[in-house]
Amino acid sequence: MIPAAFDYACPTSVEEAVRLLAEYGEEAKVLAGGQSLLPMLRRRAARPRLVIDVNRVQRLRGVREEADSLVIGAMTTHHDVIHDALVRRHAPLLASATETVGDPAVRHRGTVGGSAAHADPAGDLPPVMLALNAGMVAEGPRGRRTIPAAEFFVDRLVTALEADELLVGIRVPKPAEGWGFHYEKFQPSAQAPTLVGVAVAVRRESGSIAEARIGLANMGATPLRAAAAEAALAGADATEEAVARAAGAAAEGTSPMSCGGTPSEYRAHLARVLTRRAVLRAVRSTGRNAV
């Protein structure tokens, strides 16, 4: 299908993009990698009056290192995130989860900011942002603010960004010693969306697990933290039995949908299985922060 007609703007600065967003409000759509937006335009699920293509805003690309965090520009492509040495060193969970997104052509265009702003509950990167305690950096006419990932995902395809705000980057705290990470997902076929995804960050102290942060994809209208499993893991022994017991609580407090022949009980089962697997792998990877 062919998208409905729209006007096109190709600003070269954040300020210009924000001015257009402020002028057009809900009638404008930002175009990042287009890997979710263009299919939506083709299906006419979106009919913006203005498309604001931010691909030529150089400031939105690349990864910057600060004292205790990395700032990843919103327009950094999946391909570049996967190959970035700073990301691989300080945010290996983001690198390895991004490797599972789509296919090479999708990863050449798709961006980390687009994946966050799209807020698809089946997206692989939003639960990673929860598990990493990322901050979503937004710029608008009232200046710049950082929204914690935990407050960013508001509903299915809805974020805390105001209509006149642009997501400019993602701030990921550098992990201290002792953290391990893993992303595990189940997808019935290469082309199907992720049925359930589990992003795990755990801190190990000798024989036990000191703390855990677990982000779940597709277990509700937004990515969720598996709070009950996290609580059960805090202070637990780093053994298969203890991890399996804690993972049994992974679906508590979630609200997975039943759809397309996938009953919610099946998703809950997958969440438990994948959480056990991901926590064990994350625990085994503690001590080395590289992928």
Next chain:
Amino acid sequence: MNRISVNVDGTTYEDEVEPRLLLVHYLRDRPALTGTQIGCDTGNCGACTVDLDGASVKSCSVLAVQADGGEVTTLQGLAQDGEWHPLQRSFHERHALQCGYCTPGMIMAARDLLRHNPDPSPEEVRYSLRGNLCRCTGYQNIVQAVLAAAAAPDSVTAPAAGGEQTWP
């Protein structure tokens, strides 16, 4: 309407286009390069894969205006001086196509892989082609054709920007 200038397979085209025009429609309609196929409405099938500024893209998921100032290579730009590209030869020799609908996208995706990873394993070939659907072949001959082309001495064109691909 927006004015664009795009180099496609070595020829520069200047055109007025509507912003909503998809790159795949532009390529098929304006230079009449109908080798690039349209298969799906989702970005899933990969039949429309072309090279834009040194990286494979699904041309149904890029606007023609976004290619302004850029360089596009389609399947039809691969043959040089009447000689097939090693991947084209290899697909032909190994019977890696039946109806041929997916073939242009398969070859463009495989070319992208070989630029990043000139010596891929069968798993790496399969993983890199997961965005390209074929209804006919069952993929086995396609994978073998890509591996055979990788082993051919003249198979790898200039490397694209970016590091070597890694695979989970």
